[in-house]
Amino acid sequence: MSLALKVLGSSGGYPVRGLPCSGYLVTADQENILLDCGPGIATALLADGRHCGLDGVVISHLHPDHVLDLVPLAYALLAEWLVDGRTTPLPLCIPQGGLQFLQRFSDLFGHRSWQFPSDADEPGKRALAASVQERHDWLLTVFDVREYAIGDTLELGANQIETHAVDHNAPTAAMRIEKNGARIVYSADACFDPTLVGFAASADLFLVDAHMSGPLAGGAHMSPAEAGRLAALAKARELVLCHLAAPEDGPSARAAAAQHFSGAIHLAFETREYRL
Incomplete structure (x- = not known):
């Protein structure tokens, strides 16, 4: 197995029927x-225990439905x-401006004023105490x-994630990860953009935020039909429609996407695990 992906959540804008917002767990080289880490993702990630089991997090953009569960994830790490x-911080890659965003958000909860015993025997407690004494935020x-x-x-x-600017109403990155010839591409929130054709070329699995289909369609996102068109132009092997309004x-x-794309079309609400 070169790459595996698990859909932890894919709801668009807010959790729907208990299904979390955006969050996709990629496993590559056992990492x-x-x-993304939208509302409900920490619950899904920690469903089998209190350890997150992550080696890194990458955030596509700073909209609430893609970042809010960084706070409960931080509590799990704490x-x-x-x-x-534990004394090893979890790598968190976030677009420029993300550090200030996280600090301002964390300050709403007074995290910089928390205290930890400086004389504790446990290395994690000592490290946290030293950080707080220097007026650092334990979340950071x-x-x-x-x-x-x-x-x-x-x-x-051992992995590389390539990023590509997409057309959205906030600075947003599409992502691509490859391993042993297998390729996963995630559009994140984006309008239809011809530059994504090259970035997603020959993707084995192309996750596209097709956004709120049905009566809530529109906004700074692709429609399912546009997602199908983009997947066809990119010659993707399989398309996963994400960020829909409801199951x-x-x-x-799927029917709208199939008018343009003849490959396999999955719904992130339904098919949750993929192996390449």
Whole structure:
């Protein structure tokens, strides 16, 4: 197995029927990389225990439905530091401006004023205490925040994630990860953009945020029909329609995409795991 992907959540804008917003877990070379972390993703990620099991997180853009669960994820990491003695921050790649965004958000909860025992025997507690004594935020201690310019190639462990600027109403990165000839591309939120054709060329799995199909269609996103058209132009092997408004929109979304794309079309609400 070269690459595997698990859909933790794909709801557009807000969790629908208990299904989280955007969050996609890619496994490559035994390393687990989370693409986006919207509301409900921490619940899905920690469903089998209190350890997140991640080797890195990449955020496409700073809209709430793609980032809000970084806070509960940070609390889960904090527990690992306090209980298990973890002292290694989790790499978090976020677009430029993300560090200031996280600090301002974290300050709403007073995290910089938290106290940890400086005389504790556990290394995680000692590391947190030292950080807080220097007026650092513990949330920005458990994460290794790495701001990136959209277009950069990100290094996470043994893996590279290439990014590409897309047309959205906030700076947003599409992402591509390859391993042993297998290729996954994630559009993130984007309008139809011909430059994505080259970026997603020959993708084995092309995840496209086709956004709110049905009566809520529109906005700075692709429609399911446009997603199908883009997948066809890119000669993708399989298309996954993400970010739909609700599961009941699936059949109409698939039918619209199928007017343009003849390959396999999946609904992120339905097919949750892929192996390449």
